[in-house]
Amino acid sequence: MLVSSIRSASRLNLSRYLQFIRLQTVPSLAHSTPYFSDSGSEELNSSSGNDVTVTNHGGNENCLGLSSRDVVQILQNMQSEPVYALSFFNQLSERGFRHDTGSYLAMIRLLCHCRMDRKLECLFKDVVNLKGEDLCFEVSELLNAIGEELKAAGGRSSLLRAFDALVKSYASLEMFDEAIETLFATRRHGVGPCVLSCNFLMNRLVGRGKVDTAVAIYRQLKNIEVEPNVYTFGIVVKAYCKMGSLEEAAEVFLEMEEAGVVPNCFTYKAYLEALCSHGRSDLAYEFLRAWDAKGVPVDAYAYTIVIQGFVDEKNPKVAEMVLLEMEEHAIVPSKVSYQALIRGYCDSGDIVRALAIHDEMEIKGFRTNCWILSLILQCLCLKGMYSEVIKRFVNFKKLGIFLDEVIHNVVIDALCKMGKLDEAKRLFDEMKHKKLIPDIVHYTTLINGHCLNGYIFDAVRLFEEMNKSGLRADIVTYNVLAGGLSRDGLLDEVSLLLKAMKEQGLTPSSVMHNMIIEGLCLGGRVKEAETYFMNLGEKNIENYSSMVNGYCKSGNAIEGFKLFCGLLNKGILISRNSCAKLINGLCSEGENKKAIGVLQVMLSTNDGPNKTMYINIIAALCRAGDMEKARWVFDQMVGRGLTPDAVIYTIIMNGYCRVNSLQEALALLIDMKARGINPDIITYTVLVNGHYKTTLKETQSRKGLEGNKMVKQVASTLLFDMKEMGLKPDVICYTAMIDSHCKSGNLQDAVSLFNQLIEQGLLPDTVTYTALISGYCKQGNMGKASTLVHEMLSKGMQPDDRTMAALDNGIMIAKKVQFQK
DSSP: OHHHHHHTGGGSOHHHHHHHHHHHTOHHHHHHOGGGOOTTHHHHHHHTOSOOOOOOOOSSOOBTTBOHHHHHHHHHHTTTOHHHHHHHHHHHHHTTOOOOHHHHHHHHHHHHHTTOHHHHHHHHHHHHHOOGGGOSSOHHHHHHHHHHHHHHTTTOSTTHHHHHHHHHHHHHTTOHHHHHHHHHHGGGGTOOOOHHHHHHHHHHHHHTTOHHHHHHHHHHHHHTTOOOOHHHHHHHHHHHHHHTOHHHHHHHHHHHHHHTOOOOHHHHHHHHHHHHHTTOHHHHHHHHHHHHHTTOOOOHHHHHHHHHHHHHTTOHHHHHHHHHHHHHTTOOOOHHHHHHHHHHHHHTTOHHHHHHHHHHHHHTTOOOOHHHHHHHHHHHHHTTOHHHHHHHHHHHHHTTOOOOHHHHHHHHHHHHHTTOHHHHHHHHHHHHHTTOOOOHHHHHHHHHHHHHTTOHHHHHHHHHHHHHTTOOOOHHHHHHHHHHHHHTTOHHHHHHHHHHHHHTTOOOOHHHHHHHHHHHHHTTOHHHHHHHHHTTOSOOHHHHHHHHHHHHHTTOHHHHHHHHHHHHHTTOOOOHHHHHHHHHHHHHTTOHHHHHHHHHHHHTSSSOOOHHHHHHHHHHHHHTTOHHHHHHHHHHHHHTTOOOOHHHHHHHHHHHHHTTOHHHHHHHHHHHHHTTOOOOHHHHHHHHHHHHHHHHHHHTTSOHHHHHHHHHHHHHHHHHHHHHTTOOOOHHHHHHHHHHHHHTTOHHHHHHHHHHHHHTTOOOOHHHHHHHHHHHHHTTOHHHHHHHHHHHHHTTOOOOHHHHHHHHHHHHHHHHHHHHO
């Protein structure tokens, strides 16, 4: 009765038929779709008695007595209700019905007709994933059935969507061979591949690194006369770029021109990203500007790609220039652009610019976030600006900004570096209350802080606490604790630590041995360090370098130099970093000749000195007044292709000024400008101070008026030069000029400069006041000097020893004048 009723469904009213099906066979379907429900469902269900038992009869009539033909007929009658048809189709599968090619084709036909591409893709994924007894036909059979029907329709059928859906399904499942075979199988049925399917497959291939295959498909499309669209070309550009074939990528733009296809933002951006990822941000910038010149709309993302490229190439200044140009073109920079620029300046250590960009970002309405703040705080910490880290952290907390575990670790590290261990531990405990779980990194930071501040037993307690909490110490934690124990000379405890480490399955690394050696030396236990070093057995370069570092840290750079020479005789050269430390140590101990010897050894190697090494030795030689050797080192650096920066120039200029070699300093200023390096305010302050000292000596043998004229001329020339460079004198620069005027007896101009300083909104410091007080005291004008002292006190400044010495001198001069009268 049931079977015959179902088979006659096509002659029944559809809604009556569906109600009948719901009552007799699929009560669960009524709960899953509104199509099988009506107002009388409860009464009908209750009167139907027991549920009908579902049995599997095998063959085509394998569920509820339905055959594939019945299902096809039902689906055809549900053309106007594709969602419910699909639900019915799936419910049958769940109840054990085994669909064949006929029922699948009916369902596919319906979904294609209704343009339900996503549902179609899901259906094909299910077919592909079915295996063995779950599927009574091969996927190729279904594909052939679709192809035959498509061929019969002359290729003009919505079933074309089925091929596209199957290609996308295979590609999504990363069954790329099957996807490619399906893509080109359409030609056997009289139609060509759809370009959208091609794009989808090629993009997936590129995303999975199969760029060669993607390019091969592109070339094949041209052979079978499928016209690529703008997105096809964009994907090919991306593929070539991933291969590093930038020239081939550029040729694709010519192919687009020949095909009459205008590149769009997608194509351009793919090429921009490739250039930047291969370190050619300069070319990317040129390409971007050419793109803009063509009148193609350029958005913020394209500029951001180039900005990030320059940042990755450690060139934040050019990246900022791109951002400024972006604003000039009335394109609002995105938050990502600002983030990239902040990261660039933080990585380069320019915290001033990083903070300025951060402020600008917030003014533009972009709220800061945890990631940006962690960059800023880490940069401040690396610069040693620990108090600023704490201050900003407190401010961020007040603003209600979420601060994650990384930021807390940076602040804990800053507190430890400042010796505020109690506050660091409080913040550590505060993390737990905020449900921020401390990890090994946080414990290691705290342990390191206690070690550095000499609280080694507290560090050991923290180590034990970490182990009890279920965290296993890693090699970094062991290194830190071993270094701390070594600095305190606790070699027995170091041995126990090494034993515990081995029991945990960790092998002491070269880094750990080096930390123990350097820790012992830093703690003044050089003999113990030498013993440990000798007992290491087979030693590597890092171990030798560590021993040299240890000698330097303990103030025994001479011993380090002896070891350096002994190793050199054996053909062993310690690391460049250790050579830098040895040079610095020797310079600090006044052993400049030995320092130059180490430098000469470095010059003879392929891995020569770096800029830091040059700066250290030049600075040391300048402090010693040995300007001949300092200039030799400077020339060696320039000769090796290392461009000196403003810092190096300023150091060597200051050295020349200290030995009254003003002409050499001025010659360096000219050389500096010729290289395109702009002097900064410190450079000019050094020159101002040097000029005044030199001029003062020259004027001591001349009449007062003539001497004052020379001083004024020097001041005028330097101030004008600074103005031309767009620099404003700071407090230190003004103080140098005021002090020189006072020493040359030109008090009136000194007072004028002092007033000018205040007018510029600068605050004179103790040194500035002392210079002017000294000038008044030399003239015996104790009234003015006393007024300035009271002014200092009212501003919270305390006179220092130099101030008091100037006042004492003034009192003596005043008494002498009074006595003469």
